[in-house]
Amino acid sequence: MKTGFTRFGRFIRMAKQAAAPTVMACMLSAAAAGTAQAAQAEDVRKQGWEALPEDKKEAFREGIKQIPDEVVELHRLEGARVVFVDGLLCPNGGDGDPCVKGLYWHDDKKIELAISSNWSNSEISTAAAHEFGHFLYFQTYIFWTEEEKAQLAAEYNYWKQYSYDCTDIEETFAVLYSMYRGSGEQYLSDACKAMLGGAE
Numbered sequence: 361m362k363t364g365f366t367r368f369g370r371f372i373r374m375a376k377q378a379a380a381p382t383v384m385a386c387m388l389s390a391a392a393a394g395t396a397q398a399a400q401a402e403d404v405r406k407q408g409w410e411a412l413p414e415d416k417k418e419a420f421r422e423g424i425k426q427i428p429d430e431v432v433e434l435h436r437l438e439g440a441r442v443v444f445v446d447g448l449l450c451p452n453g454g455d456g457d458p459c460v461k462g463l464y465w466h467d468d469k470k471i472e473l474a475i476s477s478n479w480s481n482s483e484i485s486t487a488a489a490h491e492f493g494h495f496l497y498f499q500t501y502i503f504w505t506e507e508e509k510a511q512l513a514a515e516y517n518y519w520k521q522y523s524y525d526c527t528d529i530e531e532t533f534a535v536l537y538s539m540y541r542g543s544g545e546q547y548l549s550d551a552c553k554a555m556l557g558g559a560e
């Protein structure tokens with residue numbers, strides 16, 4: 361559940377892209393107007409979907425409903441895919457980087473999800489929300505206020521004490537987003553929820 365490993369170089373290049381802001385502006389205003397609705401699996405550009413067992417498809421359908429349709433729609437409009445992989449994802453063949461349940465790739469905004477029969481439905485839901493959290497963070501970061509950035513930095517300093525997954529600012533956002541859109545909202549402060557909701 362970590363980002364691609366060339367993130368800083370990719371991020372700088374992505375921030376310079378001029379294409380996204382127009383789309384983002386209308387997405388953000390739609391979200392601000394409180395029109396967010398649950399996303400549907402049909403809204404996602406999928407790869408490897410047909411090969412999934414029906415119970416895993418259902419787990420993803422349930423998981424994606426946690427996420428506002430604006431976020432998933434933007435991912436699709438960006439031409440990005442969710443790729444379902446049988447078994448673990450091992451970047452670098454597991455050499456140095458541990459195997460993970462999900463990956464977010466900066467260059468094409470691809471989300472990879474490991475769909476093993478060993479994973480519970482809630483693990484699949486959490487991994488999907490986590491990786492969409494990475495997408496949301498990198499799509500919106502350049503629009504954040506200083507207060508929102510400071511809030512995320514404070515959350516990182518707090519949560520790194522309790523979660524091994526909160527290894528940096530970016531991972532912390534994804535971890536908190538999966539809590540916010542999953543079953544962990546009660547553990548988040550109002551300021552944290554405002555920061556996460558603001559990104560949407």
Ligand SMILES: [Zn+2]
Binds near residue numbers: 361362490494531534
């Ligand atoms: Zn991650």
